[in-house]
Amino acid sequence: MSGSADPVSAAFDTILVLDFGSQYSHLITRRLREFNIYAEMLPCTQKISELGWTPKGIIMSGGPYSVYAEDAPHVDHDVFKLGVPILGICYGMQELAWINGKQVHRGEKREYGPSKLHVLDNTNPLFEGIDNSTVWMSHGDKLNGLPTGFKVIAISDNSPFCGIVHESDPIYGIQFHPEVTHSTMGKVLLKNFAVNLCHAAQNWTMENFIEKEITRIRELVGPTAEVIGAVSGGVDSTVASKLMTEAIGDRFHAILVDNGVLRLNEAATVKKTLVDGLGINLTVIDASEEFLTKLKGVTDPEKKRKIIGNTFIHVFEREAENIKPKDGQEIQYLLQGTLYPDVIESISFKGPSQTIKTHHNVGGLLEDMKLKLIEPLRELFKDEVRHLGELLGISHELVWRHPFPGPGIAIRVLGEVTKSQVEIARKADYIYIEEIRKAGLYDKISQAFACLLPVKSVGVMGDQRTYEQVIALRAIETTDFMTADWYPFEHSFLKNVASRIVNEVDGVARVTYDITSKPPATVEWE
């Protein structure tokens, strides 16, 4: 939870998206925010009486279930008591039909793909400016009659009930998916719903968010309490720290743990940027020996991740005890850079997805430390965090930095992690990224890094036989890191990087380029 002061949904007009498990549900939220309308997603099972705030309107998403199936999810009927406009999309519309007469059945054929929308009532504010546009369908069930109290306002070649509205209440249903880009005017429809029908204010901007969030943090923390946070120098923790610093100054204590597997010069560079550049009260803890000692002899990737995660918690807790707040009290709050996609993953009606690898985070600290959490970025998508960072005066370079995993180079040195192995991987990575920047490609690539493989290969340098290790280069393009494709570098670029690495990094005899997509591979090698 982000604390007891007013949540964002109470401070901004909010459209509530109820998720019935569609793979597109979060896109509804995204699209509305692009129009500066704040939207938040909750599972379809959300009890309205437990909401704690009143939405300006409700959108019920699509979903993989059939409303008539025994185990199908259903909405809390209190949504109809709120008196706010409701829009059902695909499953959401079928749910409206099910509640109002149960006229939903399996269609003869599935309808998947583009269709042409024909609006019957052009005066209806939902369809302002979108008649005859292409809409995207994805359903197997259909309405076999009008729900009680509803009328048809739009049709498509295949759907006689493509759009419906209640005779007297602002309750709408559409069979197509306005949230996907294939529905060419879909964004406009969502905006029409939120603005024309719900009268939601279009004031969701990062400028407004900063102001409201700083006020919220100050109220939550009060005039004297102090806050700590683990900061990596990555985008999320830096933006969150800057926001905390704006709100409470030096009562916020940032801790960067040098775990011995950071990138070349990283601890020093981050310190300079955060302390000198951004005025953040940051302490760097050099725990590299402790981490490397614990990693000795360990080759299993999951064991490495667990050791690093646990050691991290240990070091962080120890340091937290060393901080003595000025008011003589204990530290009361812990800052975390949690983003909205993490929240969506955990609240999604389908539940969290299967663990492929244990991603390191500091969530494990909570119970032991009895600290309360502050998560100022909890409602934001990554691009919103980047925009926020720029408004807070964080440099373009830092804001657009490629993500770097918590276990760092330890999962990029395959096999045992030793100081000398980390050194080789570090130098190769540095050269690779330097060349990417020189070629003007850094912002075009989502993430790039070098891995050191635990195999030796024969080479010849200066007429001498060499027998040294292999570096694998990885560069990917992705929007969400869930799926990714490898970046198609020019041959001359790869040739130059390979030549520099073999010439400049002792211990490397060969360089390869990873041309595997995700899936079946993952981004990191371990």
Ligand SMILES: Nc1ncnc2c1ncn2[C@@H]1O[C@H](COP(=O)(O)OP(=O)(O)OP(=O)(O)O)[C@@H](O)[C@H]1O
């Ligand atoms: N070396 C470190 N020292 C202190 N905290 C760390 C360190 N590495 C990771 N963390 C903590 O773990 C969190 C999760 O890391 P994650 O990589 O997801 O986010 P980030 O580093 O802030 O941003 P980005 O996704 O851009 O790398 C960080 O926000 C930070 O709180």
Ligand SMILES: O=c1[nH]c(=O)c2[nH+]cn([C@@H]3O[C@H](COP(=O)(O)O)[C@@H](O)[C@H]3O)c2[nH]1
């Ligand atoms: O903070 C992090 N802690 C981790 O333990 C971790 N493991 C992978 N990653 C990053 O997540 C994205 C997807 O990576 P994978 O395809 O390898 O799972 C990529 O961006 C990876 O760099 C991590 N980030």
Ligand SMILES: NC(=O)CC[C@H](N)C(=O)O
């Ligand atoms: N995309 C959807 O919401 C599909 C709804 C329902 N499962 C159907 O097949 O019709």
Ligand SMILES: [Mg+2]
């Ligand atoms: Mg990071």
